[in-house]
Amino acid sequence: xxxxxxxxxxxxxGYLENWLDHLHAGxxxxxxxxxxxxxxxxxxxxxGFCSIGPLASxxxxxxxxxxxxxxxxxxxxxxxxIVFLQDTHEPxxxxxxxxxxxxxxxxxxxxxxxxxxxxxxxxxxxxMEKNSISSGLHTGLNTWIxxxxxxxxxxxxxxxxxxxTYQLAMHLRLDANARQLQRRVILPVDCVDTYDxxxxxxxxxxAVPHPASFVHAVFLHNMLLNGIEIFSSIKK
Numbered sequence: 160x161x162x163x164x165x166x167x168x169x170x171x172x173g174y175l176e177n178w179l180d181h182l183h184a185g186x187x188x189x190x191x192x193x194x195x196x197x198x199x200x201x202x203x204x205x206x207g208f209c210s211i212g213p214l215a216s217x218x219x220x221x222x223x224x225x226x227x228x229x230x231x232x233x234x235x236x237x238x239x240x241i242v243f244l245q246d247t248h249e250p251x252x253x254x255x256x257x258x259x260x261x262x263x264x265x266x267x268x269x270x271x272x273x274x275x276x277x278x279x280x281x282x283x284x285x286x287m288e289k290n291s292i293s294s295g296l297h298t299g300l301n302t303w304i305x306x307x308x309x310x311x312x313x314x315x316x317x318x319x320x321x322x323x324t325y326q327l328a329m330h331l332r333l334d335a336n337a338r339q340l341q342r343r344v345i346l347p348v349d350c351v352d353t354y355d356x357x358x359x360x361x362x363x364x365x366a367v368p369h370p371a372s373f374v375h376a377v378f379l380h381n382m383l384l385n386g387i388e389i390f391s392s393i394k395k
Contacts, residue, residue: 175376182348185390187236190312190345194237198310201226202244202294202317202327204275207268208354213259216354218371219318223274225349226316229393233314234280240310241280242303243271244317244327247288254291264288292323295330304334312343314393319353321378328387336386346382349392353378 191197206212209220230241246262247269248254255261262269275281289298304310315328328344335342355371362368383389 172373172376175380178380179348179376182389182391184392184394185345185347185388186394187232188395190343190393191233191236191238194233194239196309197233197238197312197314198240198242198307199230199233199238199314199316200242200244200294200300200327200331201230201275202315202323203246203319204243204272204317205245205262205268206270206272207246207262207266208318209272212261212268214261214354216318216352218352218354222316222318222350222352223272225347225392227274227278229314229316229347229350230275230278232393232395234278239283240307241284242300243275243284243286244289244294244298244300244323245269245271245286246290246323248290252290292326293330294323294327295334300330301334311341312345314345314347315387316347316350318351320351321353321374324351324353325378325382328382329385332382332385332387344387345390345393346379346387347390347393348379351375351379 204223204226208214208216209223248261248263250263271286285303287299287303294300313331315324315331317324317327328346331342331344353371353375354369356366356369358368379389
């Protein structure tokens with residue numbers, strides 16, 4: 160018997176399923192009473208995670224339209240602070256020691272998904288490059304936050320729930336905690352997801368297994384524990 164046996168795993172998984180089943184929608188009219196104080200931050204909604212390349216995932220592709228809906232909703236509500244953080248890796252990125260080479264600068268994989276490019280206000284969205292799963296390290300995000308001190312509510316969307324989305328949401332939350340700032344970090348579940356890699360498939364390519372539904376739920380719950388507000392979706 161393993162000394163790392165997780166005795167409460169079955170009970171906890173049942174709890175997670177019940178928690179997710181009973182999440183409530185948030186309402187833009189209640190959350191964003193002052194649109195000028197709100198921002199939408201999307202992470203890694205690019206072709207290399209949605210449609211082409213070694214890390215493309217149908218689960219991630221499926222959140223494109225919900226995010227488009229949220230962007231249209233927030234824009235219609237008057238929110239004008241929108242930032243897209245996107246993998247734009249150097250050809251020799253150190254991160255490629257953990258993940259297959261992906262989303263390199265100048266390649267189609269690093270391009271914003273077409274559905275976002277088709278938004279009538281796309282040219283008013285700020286796009287920032289990143290070279291790791293962190294949105295807060297060596298990107299323009301911290302400078303942008305400092306320049307937009309009026310923003311105290313952040314809607315976080317994108318992929319992957321347990322990687323770049325988690326790092327982004329936690330950066331926003333912990334930065335506020337450390338600096339004694341009143342800040343809300345909002346995460347709509349229908350606008351985030353992660354990729355799936357079964358144990359069997361992972362063994363074939365000598366990779367790390369990644370059960371999407373499980374890690375998606377666990378990391379959503381972890382973010383809740385850290386003060387991030389989790390909603391099923393955002394409605395009018």
